[in-house]
Structures are given as C-alpha cells and as structure tokens.
Amino acid sequence: MTATTTRELVGIDERRLLRRLDDLAQRGALPRGGIYRPLYSPAWSSAMDLVTAWMKEAGLLTRRDAVGNVWGRIEGSRGGRVIATGSHIDTVRGGGALDGALGVVAGIEAVSSLWQRFGRSTRILECVAICEEEGSRFDTNFWGARAIADRLEPGEADRVRDADGVTLAEAMRAVELDPTTAASAVRRDLDSFIELHVEQGPVLEDHGPRLGVVTTIAGTAHLEVTVRGQPDHAGAMAMDRRRDAFLGAAAMALAIADAAVRMGHPAVATVGTMAVEPSQVNVVPGLARFTVDTRHPDPARRSELITQIGDASKRIASERGLSLEIRTLRDRPPVTLSPRVTDVLRRAALAAGVEPREMTSGAGHDAQVLTAAANTAMLFVPSIGGRSHCPEEATAAEDVVLGTRVLATALRDLAYQA
Ligand code: HGY
Ligand code: MN
Numbered sequence: 210m211t212a213t214t215t216r217e218l219v220g221i222d223e224r225r226l227l228r229r230l231d232d233l234a235q236r237g238a239l240p241r242g243g244i245y246r247p248l249y250s251p252a253w254s255s256a257m258d259l260v261t262a263w264m265k266e267a268g269l270l271t272r273r274d275a276v277g278n279v280w281g282r283i284e285g286s287r288g289g290r291v292i293a294t295g296s297h298i299d300t301v302r303g304g305g306a307l308d309g310a311l312g313v314v315a316g317i318e319a320v321s322s323l324w325q326r327f328g329r330s331t332r333i334l335e336c337v338a339i340c341e342e343e344g345s346r347f348d349t350n351f352w353g354a355r356a357i358a359d360r361l362e363p364g365e366a367d368r369v370r371d372a373d374g375v376t377l378a379e380a381m382r383a384v385e386l387d388p389t390t391a392a393s394a395v396r397r398d399l400d401s402f403i404e405l406h407v408e409q410g411p412v413l414e415d416h417g418p419r420l421g422v423v424t425t426i427a428g429t430a431h432l433e434v435t436v437r438g439q440p441d442h443a444g445a446m447a448m449d450r451r452r453d454a455f456l457g458a459a460a461m462a463l464a465i466a467d468a469a470v471r472m473g474h475p476a477v478a479t480v481g482t483m484a485v486e487p488s489q490v491n492v493v494p495g496l497a498r499f500t501v502d503t504r505h506p507d508p509a510r511r512s513e514l515i516t517q518i519g520d521a522s523k524r525i526a527s528e529r530g531l532s533l534e535i536r537t538l539r540d541r542p543p544v545t546l547s548p549r550v551t552d553v554l555r556r557a558a559l560a561a562g563v564e565p566r567e568m569t570s571g572a573g574h575d576a577q578v579l580t581a582a583a584n585t586a587m588l589f590v591p592s593i594g595g596r597s598h599c600p601e602e603a604t605a606a607e608d609v610v611l612g613t614r615v616l617a618t619a620l621r622d623l624a625y626q627a
C-alpha cells in the first residue's frame with residue numbers, strides 16, 4: 210500500500226487514542242484530583258514505561274536518549290533528515306490529562322497509524338515523549354527539548370536541585386541515566402518537528418474554528434524577587450514601626466499584575482510562588498521571596514514590562530523602608546515558527562474542512578526550543594472553558610480525534626513523499 214498524495218485525511222484508531230489518554234492520566238493521578246508527574250519520579254517512570262510499550266507494540270524502533278526522552282522511529286527508505294512529532298510527559302503539580310500528554314499520545318497514534326496503513330515512509334519518521342518541559346520539580350525547564358537542541362548549560366545537572374536538595378544528576382542516576390552523557394541527546398539530523406497541543410486558553414472555544422496553527426510563541430521571563438525588612442514580635446511591635454517584608458511583597462504583587470493590565474492583552478504577569486521567613490504565626494516577616502512569570506510576544510513590549518515590574522517594586526521597597534533584590538531566573542525570547550511546516554499543517558486542516566486560526570501562544574512549549582533544531586510548527590485544539598494547568602483541563606473527544614488526524618495527515622505529507 211502506498212500513501213495517497215491527495216488531500217485525504219489519514220485515519221487513526223480513535224478508540225485506542227482516547228483509551229490511551231485515559232490510561233496515561235492514571236500515571237501520577239493524585240488522590241484528590243489532578244496529576245503530578247515530576248521529572249524522574251516513580252510516576253514519570255511509570256508513564257514513560259507505558260508510552261515506550263505503545264511504541265514497541267506498534268513495531269517502532271524505540272530508544273531512550275541520554276536525558277530520558279523516548280523516541281519511536283520508522284526507518285525511512287531514503288534516509289536523510291528526520292520528520293518528528295511529540296510533546297512532554299511531565300506535568301505541573303495538580304495538572305490535567307492533556308498538557309503535553311496529548312502531543313505524546315497523538316504523536317504515537319499518528320506515527321503508528323501511518324506505519325500500519327502505509328508501511329515504511331520515504332523520510333525517517335519519529336515520535337517522541339519529551340522528558341520534561343514544565344519546571345515542576347527542578348529549578349529549570351525545557352530540560353528534554355534543550356538537550357535535543359544542544360541548549361543545556363554547562364554543569365546544569367550538578368547545579369540544579371529540587372525542593373529536597375536532590376540534584377538533577379542524582380535524580381538521573383536514580384532512573385539509570387548517566388548525567389555525564391546528557392549532551393549526547395542532541396539531535397542534529399531533524400528536518401521538521403510538529404507539536405499537537407491543547408490551546409490552554411479560550412480563543413478557539415469562544416471564537417472558533419476547532420483548530421489553530423501557532424505563528425509565534427510568547428517570550429517568558431522568570432524573575433525571583435527577594436524583599437528584606439525586619440523580623441519583629443507580632444504582639445509587641447507597633448504597626449507604624451514595622452518593616453514587614455511580606456506586606457511590601459504583597460503590594461509589589463498587586464503593582465506587577467497592574468503593570469500587565471495597563472499594558473493590555475496579551476501582556477501577562479503572574480506571582481506564582483511566595484515564601485516568607487521566618488514563617489511563623491507570631492513573627493512579623495523579615496523576608497519575603499516571590500517569583501514573577503511575565504510574557505509578551507513582542508520583544509520590545511516584553512522588555513518594557515520587565516522594566517515596569519522592576520521600577521514598581523523599587524518604588525514600593527523604598528516607600529516601605531525595605532531592601533530589594535531582583536534576580537532573573539530565565540529569560541526566553543519570543544519565537545516564530547516555520548511558515549513552511551505551518552503551511553503543511555494548514556493544508557492538512559483544510560483536508561478536514563477547517564481553515565485553522567493563526568494564533569500566538571501565551572504558553573511556552575517544547576516547540577519553541579526545538580526551533581533551534583528543526584523547522585517547527587504547532588497545532589492547537591480547543592480547551593474546554595480555556596482551562597489548563599488544573600485538574601479540569603479537557604478537550605472534546607471529537608477535537609482530540611480531529612487534531613490527531615490532522616497531525617497524521619501533515620506527517621504523511623512530510624514523510625511519505627514520492
Ligand atoms: O509555562 C508554560 O508556559 C508551559 O506550560 N510550561
Ligand atoms: Mn504546561
């Protein structure tokens with residue numbers, strides 16, 4: 210059998226796809242709802258074993274790379290550069306069943322279906338379960354995609370720790386990976402990479418259509434702000450003599466959100482963590498430390514927002530007699546995806562009768578890092594209620610199927626050329 214070059218949509222095993230998404234959602238399921246699959250944890254290993262078994266079941270050549278990304282491959286008859294698809298297996302704390310998981314399961318389904326229906330491709334075709342994207346466990350993110358794109362930092366595995374003080378290198382050894390070989394996960398042979406993902410916002414649901422293609426992914430800056438005041442007795446120190454670090458941090462959090470509101474959509478700024486010291490009920494906090502996640506797709510506007518966040522924090526610190534330190538944890542610029550591969554996706558969507566919406570992604574994705582290694586494109590399906598990074602994250606089954614069929618069609622068009 211040969212693959213058709215007409216605009217027919219590729220068929221997949223819809224029930225298998227939906228059942229596998231449910232099965233994967235059990236790995237790392239939390240007792241009170243939501244999922245947590247932190248990098249190199251038992252839940253993560255169990256999820257990786259499951260997807261590896263699915264790749265093997267389909268007859269794909271399967272291998273785990275030096276950081277734990279798992280690849281399944283159809284050896285193309287003509288060799289050359291590789292066509293790939295996939296997403297990440299890890300989740301945020303209390304996350305949902307689709308962020309990352311959809312792109313992994315749909316990628317395996319698409320490649321398996323192409324193999325079953327059309328046999329060997331002309332180009333090499335691979336699906337991948339990327340080990341980590343979310344930065345949930347370690348103070349790092351995009352670990353898997355950065356390894357593929359040769360963007361690991363020297364000494365990173367020994368430097369970066371989780372909340373228990375375990376280094377990334379130690380966690381790797383615990384799952385039988387050798388951190389000294391991490392750099393060998395690099396791929397210099399990729400041609401194209403497509404990531405299917407849930408939108409994680411309300412645009413497609415509110416305005417349609419049922420598919421989106423991403424043109425730009427917003428740049429993200431993560432800051433750590435440390436505010437120092439003076440610890441004092443909560444009963445004995447008068448209110449007007451305090452230098453309460455937490456109250457300063459709280460005022461800063463409000464001003465930071467306000468800066469994004471004043472700049473207007475799609476500017477965003479989020480204070481996602483806040484810790485105080487000494488963290489005791491009867492002590493005025495002497496120290497507060499919080500993180501800021503701020504994003505904008507336009508580099509100039511993003512810089513402006515970061516400046517405003519710094520200025521507002523400094524003003525508040527000085528008004529309250531507090532000292533301030535702002536550290537940039539990471540700063541990832543906005544990226545533009547490949548018009549050529551996006552057009553392949555767009556034509557595949559048209560075969561399904563959908564003219565996809567061109568979109569900017571406020572969320573970060575492996576695809577943005579992989580632009581350094583491949584011509585990269587992203588396909589979005591709607592998120593019910595625009596919800597994501599929460600247990601309620603969901604997409605209608607028919608949209609999951611539609612997205613996967615369009616993905617399979619685009620991969621066919623790229624990998625089964627005459
Ligand atoms: O933070 C992000 O945008 C992604 O979900 N990791
Ligand atoms: Mn996410």
Ligand code: MN
Pocket residue numbers: 297308309342406573574
């Ligand atoms: Mn994701």
